[in-house]
Amino acid sequence: MEPIYLDHNATAPILPAVADAVRDALLAFPGNASSQHGPGRDARRRLEADRERVAAMLGVDTAGPRPDRLIFTSGGTESNNLALRGVVEPLLRAGRPARLIVSAVEHPSVMETASRLRERGCRVDLLPVDHEGVVRLDTLDALLAEPAGESETLVSVMLGNNETGVLQPIEEIARRSREAGALSHTDAVQALGKAPVDFRRLGVSMLSLTAHKLHGPVGVGGLLVESGLKTPELLSGGWSNDRPGTSPVALVAGLAAALEAAHNDAGRPARMRGLRDRFESLVTAADPQAVVVGAGAARLPHVANIAFVGLDRQVMHMALDREAIACSTGSACASGSSEPSPVLTAMGVDNRVVGGSLRFSLGALTTEREVDEAARRISLVCKRLRGCESGRK
Known part of the structure; x- marks a missing residue:
C-alpha cells in the first residue's frame, strides 16, 4: 500500500533542491565560520550572505541605522x-x-518554558481563547492594563496554531502590547511558507522560525529580534555575536533555499488550501459524525484538525497507520501522550470531540490523488471502527 504522508506539521520532507543546497555548501565551505584563515572567512561570507537572504524575505531590516x-x-x-x-x-x-x-494554546516549548519560569518567580498569566481558538483581545487589554510597576512584560502568542491551524491577530496583539509598554513574541514556525510573514509589518519584538516545517533541513532555525532589544546568551563557550558554537553554514544554506523555494512558489498557499478543503469535504461527507475543529476561524491553508466524534483518537491513529496514512494526535513534541489536547481543551470543545480529534497537515508536494486516496482509506477505517462500536452495544 502506497504511504500517504499527512504530518507535515511534525516535519516536512526536505525538497531535493534544498538537499542539494545543503550538500553543495558542505562541500564548498569546509572551514569554521569563526576562524580567521581563508576557509573560515569564506564560510563566514556565505553565512552572512544567507543571513541577508533570509532576512530580506522576512521583512527584516539588517542594514539601517537601527538594524x-x-x-x-x-x-x-x-x-x-x-x-x-x-x-x-x-x-x-x-x-x-x-x-x-x-496564550492558552501555545506549543509545549512555550508552555513548559513559561511553567519553569513561574517556578523561579516569574508571574505567568494565561490568555484564554474563544471556541474557535482565537485569543480574547479583551482579556489581553485587561491584563495589560494592570499596573506593572517595575515589571517587564512579554506577551507570547503563536501566529498559526500547530494543532488546528487557527491564525491569531498578531499585528493587533503586537500593537496593543507596544502601547502598553510590553514586549511581544510570536512563534511563526508553522506559518512560515504558508502565510505572509513580514517581521516589521507584524510589529512584534521577536519571532521564532525553523527550517524543517518548510521542507528544509532539521537542526536549524532562527529568532528575529527587533533593533535595540538585547537577548543574553543562554549557552556558554566559544566566540559568537549572539549564540556560541560553530555556525551550521550548510544548514543555514538549506534554510535560505527552503524559504526561497516557498517565496518563488507564490501559488503554494492557495494550492494547499484547495486540497485541504477538498480533503475535509470528502472526509466529513463520508463520515457525518466527523467535524472540523476551528472551521469558523481564519486558518493556515494546510492544516485540518478533524474530530471523529465517538471514536478514540489513539485507536483511530493506529488504524490509519496500518493503512499507511501518517497523521498525528496533536503536537509532535507531545506525541505518545494519552492526555487530552491542551489546545482543544482550552477552546472548550466537547470532550467527545477532543477524544476523537486527529491532525492532518499537507505539504508543498501533496497531490490531489493522495488527498482523495487518504479520504477513501479514512472512510473505510471509520466504517469499520464504528461497526465495531455498534457491535459492542
Missing part, C-alpha cells in the same frame, strides 16, 4: 526558549519582577 537581528538556532524550540528566557532570566537574576502573558 534588527537574525540569530540562528537549532530550531523552533530553542528559538522560543531564547525569546522567553532571554527576557525573563536576566530580570530574575537581578531580583527584578518579570511577567509573561502567553
Whole structure:
C-alpha cells in the first residue's frame, strides 16, 4: 500500500533542491565560520550572505541605522526558549519582577518554558481563547492594563496554531502590547511558507522560525529580534555575536533555499488550501459524525484538525497507520501522550470531540490523488471502527 504522508506539521520532507543546497555548501565551505584563515572567512561570507537572504524575505531590516537581528538556532524550540528566557532570566537574576502573558494554546516549548519560569518567580498569566481558538483581545487589554510597576512584560502568542491551524491577530496583539509598554513574541514556525510573514509589518519584538516545517533541513532555525532589544546568551563557550558554537553554514544554506523555494512558489498557499478543503469535504461527507475543529476561524491553508466524534483518537491513529496514512494526535513534541489536547481543551470543545480529534497537515508536494486516496482509506477505517462500536452495544 502506497504511504500517504499527512504530518507535515511534525516535519516536512526536505525538497531535493534544498538537499542539494545543503550538500553543495558542505562541500564548498569546509572551514569554521569563526576562524580567521581563508576557509573560515569564506564560510563566514556565505553565512552572512544567507543571513541577508533570509532576512530580506522576512521583512527584516539588517542594514539601517537601527538594524534588527537574525540569530540562528537549532530550531523552533530553542528559538522560543531564547525569546522567553532571554527576557525573563536576566530580570530574575537581578531580583527584578518579570511577567509573561502567553496564550492558552501555545506549543509545549512555550508552555513548559513559561511553567519553569513561574517556578523561579516569574508571574505567568494565561490568555484564554474563544471556541474557535482565537485569543480574547479583551482579556489581553485587561491584563495589560494592570499596573506593572517595575515589571517587564512579554506577551507570547503563536501566529498559526500547530494543532488546528487557527491564525491569531498578531499585528493587533503586537500593537496593543507596544502601547502598553510590553514586549511581544510570536512563534511563526508553522506559518512560515504558508502565510505572509513580514517581521516589521507584524510589529512584534521577536519571532521564532525553523527550517524543517518548510521542507528544509532539521537542526536549524532562527529568532528575529527587533533593533535595540538585547537577548543574553543562554549557552556558554566559544566566540559568537549572539549564540556560541560553530555556525551550521550548510544548514543555514538549506534554510535560505527552503524559504526561497516557498517565496518563488507564490501559488503554494492557495494550492494547499484547495486540497485541504477538498480533503475535509470528502472526509466529513463520508463520515457525518466527523467535524472540523476551528472551521469558523481564519486558518493556515494546510492544516485540518478533524474530530471523529465517538471514536478514540489513539485507536483511530493506529488504524490509519496500518493503512499507511501518517497523521498525528496533536503536537509532535507531545506525541505518545494519552492526555487530552491542551489546545482543544482550552477552546472548550466537547470532550467527545477532543477524544476523537486527529491532525492532518499537507505539504508543498501533496497531490490531489493522495488527498482523495487518504479520504477513501479514512472512510473505510471509520466504517469499520464504528461497526465495531455498534457491535459492542
